[in-house]
Amino acid sequence: MRTPREELQQLEEAALRRQLRTIEAIEGTEICENGSWYTNFGSNDYLGLSQHPLVKEAFERGVQEWGVGAGASRLVTGSLGAHDQLETWLAEAKGSEAALSFANGYSTALGVVSGLVGKEDVVILDKLCHASLIDGARLSGAKIRVFGHNRIDQLETILTQVAAKRCAAQRVLVLTESVFSMDGDYARLEDIVALKERYEFVLMVDEAHGVGVLGHKGLGLVEQLGLSESVDIQMGTLGKAAGVAGGYICASRDYIDLFTNRARSLIYSSAPPPAQALAALAALRLMSSDAGAERREALWENIACFKDHAQLNKVPSSAIIPWHVGESTQALELQDKLKTSGFFCPAIRYPTVPRNTARLRITITSQHSGEAIQAFAQKLLTLRAEERDED
Ligand SMILES: *Cc1c(COP(=O)(O)O)cnc(C)c1O
Numbered sequence: 001m002r003t004p005r006e007e008l009q010q011l012e013e014a015a016l017r018r019q020l021r022t023i024e025a026i027e028g029t030e031i032c033e034n035g036s037w038y039t040n041f042g043s044n045d046y047l048g049l050s051q052h053p054l055v056k057e058a059f060e061r062g063v064q065e066w067g068v069g070a071g072a073s074r075l076v077t078g079s080l081g082a083h084d085q086l087e088t089w090l091a092e093a094k095g096s097e098a099a100l101s102f103a104n105g106y107s108t109a110l111g112v113v114s115g116l117v118g119k120e121d122v123v124i125l126d127k128l129c130h131a132s133l134i135d136g137a138r139l140s141g142a143k144i145r146v147f148g149h150n151r152i153d154q155l156e157t158i159l160t161q162v163a164a165k166r167c168a169a170q171r172v173l174v175l176t177e178s179v180f181s182m183d184g185d186y187a188r189l190e191d192i193v194a195l196k197e198r199y200e201f202v203l204m205v206d207e208a209h210g211v212g213v214l215g216h217k218g219l220g221l222v223e224q225l226g227l228s229e230s231v232d233i234q235m236g237t238l239g240k241a242a243g244v245a246g247g248y249i250c251a252s253r254d255y256i257d258l259f260t261n262r263a264r265s266l267i268y269s270s271a272p273p274p275a276q277a278l279a280a281l282a283a284l285r286l287m288s289s290d291a292g293a294e295r296r297e298a299l300w301e302n303i304a305c306f307k308d309h310a311q312l313n314k315v316p317s318s319a320i321i322p323w324h325v326g327e328s329t330q331a332l333e334l335q336d337k338l339k340t341s342g343f344f345c346p347a348i349r350y351p352t353v354p355r356n357t358a359r360l361r362i363t364i365t366s367q368h369s370g371e372a373i374q375a376f377a378q379k380l381l382t383l384r385a386e387e388r389d390e391d
């Protein structure tokens with residue numbers, strides 16, 4: 001039998017071993033590790049809401065009002081007014097009949113995908129879909145088909161094949177992210193929606209990195225494109241731009257009622273703390289208010305500033321900017337060199353991204369200063385130039 005140590009050794013040799021790093025303190029965009037401070041270019045807290053006074057206050061008030069834990073699963077006695085308020089707000093804001101919230105985005109994907117499709121059904125995913133969606137698909141036992149990233153032609157081919165030998169009750173689920181988590185580019189949602197005229201399928205869109213960043217009210221790409229009528233299930237997390245924790249889906253009343261019966265991650269798990277729901281609600285309200293719009297404006301200015309100074313002419317239109325490296329060892333070296341200069345930016349390796357596509361995943365927030373962004377971009381360019389000289 002192989003030992004854990006042997007397995008870890010193999011990961012180490014492939015430069016794929018991961019380790020937890022403890023952040024000892026946080027001050028705005030600065031993080032402290034081992035007594036040293038770094039400007040953080042790795043957080044998904046795009047609008048800085050995790051530190052916002054109103055969000056913190058809502059969390060504290062939630063604890064005073066409800067206590068700390070929910071005490072039971074949602075279907076027993078854990079479904080509290082706090083969860084209800086969050087779901088009512090989400091449904092209304094997203095233009096759907098109803099909403100359902102979960103402890104986090106991962107358990108949302110797991111419960112919803114495996115609750116929606118089973119052995120007789122088909123799930124079709126974009127190749128770059130997040131692990132949570134893939135895991136949900138695997139857990140469901142449904143037949144899994146994958147189309148190349150944003151390859152609508154391939155998606156259509158698969159839909160044609162599936163339609164050709166399909167029985168009436170079979171469900172076909174098409175899954176994509178709106179803003180892709182490791183590349184920062186967008187799904188071609190309008191093209192996918194157009195396919196609904198010719199093929200019958202359920203469309204689910206994960207807005208993990210669209211919410212807070214895109215849309216007039218910061219509700220995501222579906223809002224920005226005015227597609228909420230055509231996307232059957234809008235999914236998101238409350239742990240990224242919302243700055244708290246949690247996950248949700250917005251859909252028709254029937255789907256929500258179905259997931260209340262079928263999503264095992266909801267049914268067999270204690271409800272998340274009510275204060276978490278209230279803090280997330282405060283964050284969402286902020287996000288869609290004028291104050292949120294101001295932070296979003298600052299965010300986009302910062303993205304443009306980074307793009308300018310890093311000499312990136314073709315940059316994905318989101319807060320996520322991949323800095324391509326290739327080899328895992330090189331990505332780790334670059335991460336270390338940046339740390340020496342006071343910047344933290346995570347190296348992303350296989351299996352989070354395909355083999356030989358290791359990269360830095362740069363995330364920009366509204367809270368970064370222009371000076372920090374310029375210095376960081378400058379450092380990246382200097383390190384790249386040094387690398388080229390060595391080659
Ligand atoms: C982070 C992420 C999730 C999971 O959300 P959590 O709330 O962090 O569990 C799901 N989908 C995508 C695309 C993500 O990036």
